[in-house]
Amino acid sequence: MFCPVCGSENIIKNGTIRNGKPKIMCKDCGRQSAGNPENKNISQEKKDIIDRLLPEKIPPAGIARAAGVSERRLQMYVNNKYDNVEKKL
Numbered sequence: 053m054f055c056p057v058c059g060s061e062n063i064i065k066n067g068t069i070r071n072g073k074p075k076i077m078c079k080d081c082g083r084q085s086a087g088n089p090e091n092k093n094i095s096q097e098k099k100d101i102i103d104r105l106l107p108e109k110i111p112p113a114g115i116a117r118a119a120g121v122s123e124r125r126l127q128m129y130v131n132n133k134y135d136n137v138e139k140k141l
């Protein structure tokens with residue numbers, strides 16, 4: 053599970069909404085949202101493709117297409133990735 057707003061995996065479950073879907077709260081951006089099971093995390097395979105293409109000067113749309121993810125999803129992954137890097141430093 054991850055935050056559909058900022059892509060963070062730093063979320064907590066916060067009960068369920070009326071139709072029984074889990075409700076989640078993001079500890080990073082503070083937004084609450086219903087978990088969307090169709091909106092899965094990017095697979096390791098796709099992450100590998102993105103990581104390989106990121107250093108190349110390819111437009112994000114091209115990387116997203118190559119990896120088979122949406123541009124929005126790609127952006128979340130990249131943001132998340134660089135956030136993690138900053139935290140480690």
Ligand SMILES: [Zn+2]
Pocket residue numbers: 055056057058059060078079080081082083
């Ligand atoms: Zn968030």
